Amino acid sequence: MKKLMLGNEAVARGAYEAGVLVATAYPGTPSTEITEHISKYPEINSEWSVNEKVALEVAIGSAIAGARTVVSMKHVGLNVAADPLMTVAYTGINAGLLIIVADDPSMHSSQNEQDTRYYGIFSKIPVLEPSDSQECKDFVKLGLEISEKFDTPVILRLSTRVSHSQSLVELEEKEKIELKPYDYNPSKYVSAPANAKKRRIFIEERLKELSNFADSSDVNKIEYANKKIGIITSGVAYNYAKEAVSDASFLKFGMSYPLPEEKIKEFVQNCDKVYVFEELEPIFEQKIRSMGLNVIGKEIFPIVGELSSEIIRNALLNESKIVIEKIEDLPQRPPVLCPGCHHRGPFYVLKKLKLHVAGDIGCYTLGGFEPLNAIDTTICMGASIGMAHGFEMARGKEFAKKSVAVIGDSTFWHSGVTGLIDIVYNKGHSTVIILDNSITAMTGHQENPSTGKTLSGERTNQIDFEALGRSIGINRICVVDAYDLKALEETIKEEVNAEEPSLIITKRPCVLIKGAKFDFKDYKIDPKLCTGCKLCLKAGCPAISFDGKVAKINDSLCVGCGLCKDLCKFSAIVEVVK
Incomplete structure (x- = not known):
């Protein structure tokens, strides 16, 4: 049976069919729907983890314990998970471990533009890259098989268009995969120097075997047609190139790392002119040129943003610069906070008080734009609290009285807690405002540790901001209605002038939460x-x-x-x- 599926939905289906038993994730566009769809399969034990590092650590434990496991995140989430990633590349796994990472070219919902393939190269683990929903499903199975065959975690690199585009998927029955015995092997899994030195040698041997696999497997395919033009590509860029130059010859990488060197040499030698068409960084291009082969890449194709069939057509006609100028000249419609948004009142007051505001990642990042213009900085998840303390470290206590950190409820649990502890421990004076709208709003209303519900909707312990603040030594804790401008202003004025750390919690649920009750009027x-x-x-x-x-x-x-x-x-x- 065939079904039209989003790429993310197809990944979830692939996890089900491949006998995955455990799935972890932290929500982040464009990866969020993967785990939401996985949660519909009761055979898979799935969770929203508190952040991506924890999600990967749980996944590593699960894989060593014998369960096929997937962990999902967006590209910047892999930065958070990089510490365990680099070491699990050494230790290897027991049952298959697939790390699913969705890149966001053009930064539709991200603070930067990254290429996850670099993490594969950095950690020396294989990277698979599907181009449509069918491959999304198939590559989950393939990735888990590679993981178990070569004793390695595997990265599945998606992108916004692959994650959020629909195509037909052939549905199959669930494989009968038994839970493997727990792998008690301290010499392998205790990554102390004596053990890690031996595993370092293993990594290099494994990489050679993976390179041979890349050449012999049909995951990397040569499609000969008109040999005057050859195009080397992968992922969604393959679809763009096919649409733009359908009669060209193609070398399509399903495995982005390591690359199939023998297939590359054959393809380049058999085509008159070869173009490398890849989204974001010139990774393929540089590797191929290091092999002494002549190809054309980023000198005509843009390194910034998403690619398209129009870009490749114009680039081949030497008009790439004109295309980029046209895109930049298009009128922009910036996103805005929703009507009735919880964040609007606090930002209005902060702007009125002319305070320096260290912002964070979430819907409230929009407070940094017109007409609110209430945020000075936004760097990464959880950075606001540490940065506010940095303001004080650099400019003194008086500057702290003119500054605050703002952070959402889910982001606070993700990586804000440690910054708050740091302020208390180091005798800082910063004021931290937790914008508690009762949900992880930006990525589509996922539960988090303070909502009292799990991914599956089950009731769980509802972690309390006030109790946490008291437990780490904060004496000044205030809870304020986010719509009460007078109380907000009075509270913020008082707390920023206190000679000790302050925690302000602004409360009101997101207006888009289904079933939430409000006393609003017309x-x-x-x-x-x-x-x-x-x-x-x-x-x-x-x-x-x-x-x-x-x-x-x-x-x-x-x-x-x-x-x-x-x-x-x-x-x-x-x-x-x-």
Whole structure:
């Protein structure tokens, strides 16, 4: 039977069919749906881990214990998981371990643009790269087989378009994979220097075997047609190239690392002119040129952003620069916080108080843009708290009184806890604001340690921010309604001036949470009272606009949070009496 599937859904199906018993992940676009779909298979024990490092560590334990295991994350998540990754490359595994990483070319929902293939090269473990949903499913099975055959973790590299595009997938029955015996082998799994030195030699031998496999396996395919033009490519770039130059000859890599050197030599020798078309970094190109072969790559294809069939067509016509200029000149529509968003009130107050704000990763990152402009910095998950302490370390206690860190509830559990402990331990004075909207909102409403539910919706211990703060030695802890601007302002003023660390927790659930209850009302503008001062626009709510000189509320967008009413000094925003 065939079914139309997203790439991420097909990965989940592949995990099911391959007999995976354990799946871990931390949500992050474009990888989130993998684990959401896996959770629909009761045969697989799946979880949202607190962060990607923990997710990989749980997965490593599971694989050594004998269960086929997958762990999923986005590209920046692999940075968080890099510590265990580098060492499990040495120790190897017992049952198969597949590390699924979704890159985000063009940074649709990411703070940077990375190429996960480098992690394969860095750690010397194989990287597979599917080009459509069928390969997403098939490569999960293949990856687990390679993992077990060569005693190695395997990276499955996806990208936004592969993860979120649909194509037909042939469904098969679930394989009967037994739980392997627990592998008690301290000389292998205790990565102390004496053991690691021996495993270092094993890694090099394994890499040679994997290189031979890359040449002999049909995971890397040569498709000869018109030999005047040869194209070497992988992943979604293969589809773009096929659409742009359908009659060319192709060498398609399903295994991005290590590369099949003999197949490359054969292909380049048999084609008049060879182009390397790869998304993001010139990894293939550099390797092929190091083999003494002449190919054309990033001198005509862009190194920045997603590729497309249009880009390859124009590049082959020597018009790549024009294409890039056209893309840059397109009008931009920046994302905005939703109407009624929990984060809008705190950011409005922080801007009003002219405080320096160390921001973090989440919906609230949008507080750094017009019209709120309330965030000074955003670097990576959990960095806000450490950075606020860094402000104080560099510029003193008085600067700390003009600064705060803001972080979401899920991001705090991910990697903010340690920064808060660091402030307390090192006698800092920073004020930390946890924006608790009761969910992991940015990636589509996943549960986290403070929601009281697991991935499967089961009730679990609900970890308390206040109790945690007290347990690590914070004496000043305040809980404030995110919509109460007066209380927010008074609390923040008081806490930033305290001579010790402060923790402020702003609470209100995300307005998009299904089933959440709100005491919101309907509002309208009284045109007779509106002076056109535009103060109501400073909160950045997309439900408010101006019709001539008078403000206007869009009923189809407004959720009735009443924040704009509190901003209006002329009482022009009034409740609709029904």
